[in-house]
Amino acid sequence: MDVEKKVIVQDEEIEDDEEEDEVVEGSAAAEGGDAAAKKKNKKKNKKKKKKAATTAAGPGTKLPPFRGVTGFTDSYIQYGQTEPPTIPVAKLFAVGSFPKGEEQNHPGDFNTYRITSEELRAAERENEAFYDRVRYASEVHRQVRKFAQGLIKPGIRLIDLCEALENKNRELVEEAGFARGIGFPTGCSLNHVAxxxxxxxxxxxxxxxxxxxxxxxxxxxxxxxxxLRLPRAKKLLSHIQRTFGTLPFCRRWLEREDGGSSFINPKGAKQEKYIMGLKNLVDNGIVTAYPPLCDIKGSYTSQYEHTLILRPTCKEVLSRGDDY
Known part of the structure; x- marks a missing residue:
């Protein structure tokens, strides 16, 4: 029986090993006939499948622009998310099963007891429902963060970028007023603005x-x-208390058709001619204004943050992802 030689260009060492295996199989086929031939074909097919698994692009593989690296697979694809993400995160996971962040031990030898302490582990189990809620928010953050990486490129207007990210956040978290929504307006770090x-x-x-x-x-x-003497200031304050409470907001949200929340204001609550009223609220100390934090003009600065929990047994970096 003829021995067929299989060539794999990618790895010469694997090629040599396969050639030796096939020579042995060929001699066995001469002695054993059809049974050995079937064994040979089965082994060859298995190797072909293994090679395809290492090279074929999965459904979440894409080439990131402006990176100079090979393709990467978005972490949310493995959970059944679409690309770009469109399915609310709560529908991808059962209650109590949102992905954990990076767990780190508390520093110092005097903290090693935390890992084995039954009392601390019991206290941790009591707070599991709270941990799951913040992990839910962290997974939404990671998916929106990945979505942003596909949008940010030279020439994009910042207002378009911010509105796209905030709308995607509302979509994935299923915005519901104070229960679920955006905790802070999208902050941009441009040149010397931190x-x-x-x-x-x-x-x-x-x-x-x-x-x-x-x-x-x-x-x-x-x-x-x-x-308050200005009627517009009274009206604006009522809208702020109803829609945002004490959460931060931006002027762009006030000018949305829903006034900042479609859940709270389903019939629309767009604010018009509110600038003087907003200034009056700031001047009276009712609303606090947060100006941009800037470095020296002409410099370049950036800001990176992580959200973490100090659990009884360890530290958990909730916002850790495969990007940073």
Whole structure:
């Protein structure tokens, strides 16, 4: 019986090993006939499948632009998410099964007891429901973060980027007012601006003006009771309390058709001619303005953050992903 030689160009060592195996199989086929031939074909097919698994691109593989590296597979594809993500994260996981973050031991030899302490492990089990909720939020954050990496490129307007990310966040978390939603406006770090900058409505530029126009606001938690004389200020304050509470917001959200939340304002609550009313609330200490945090003009700065939990037995970095 003729011995067929199989050639694999990718790895010469594997080629030599396969050739030796096939020579042995060929001699066995001469002695054993059809049984050995079937064994040979089965082994060859198995090797072909193994090779295909290492080279074939999966459904989540894509080439990232401007990276200079090979393709990568988005982490959320393994959970059944689409590309780009469109399925709400809560529908991808059962309650209590959201992915854990990176677990790290508490530093110091004096903390080693935390790993084996039955009392601390019991305390951790009692808080498992809370841990699952923050892991839910972290998974939404990771998927939106991956979505952003496919959008950010030279020439994009910051206002388009921010609105796309915030709408994707609302979609994946299934926005529901104070129960679920956006905790903070999208912050842009452009050149020397480190944080607390987001484009206002009508801002189509890609730079921050010299006078540091404010874009982030939040109702003061301990705001004083001040009689407001402007009707527009009273109306705006009522909208802020109903829609945002003490959570930060931006002027761009006030000008949305839903006023910042389609769940709370399903019939629409777009704010118009509110600038003087907002200034009056800031001047009276009811609303706090957060101007952009800037470095020296002409420099380049960036900001990286992680969210973590100090659990009784370890530290868990919730927002850790395969990108950073």
């Amino acid at each position: 944080a607390h900058y987001t484009p206002n409505a009508g801002d189509h530029t890609v730079y921050v003006v010299e006078d540091m126009e404010c874009s982030h606001y939040a109702k003061a938690f301990d705001a004083p009771h001040v009689p």
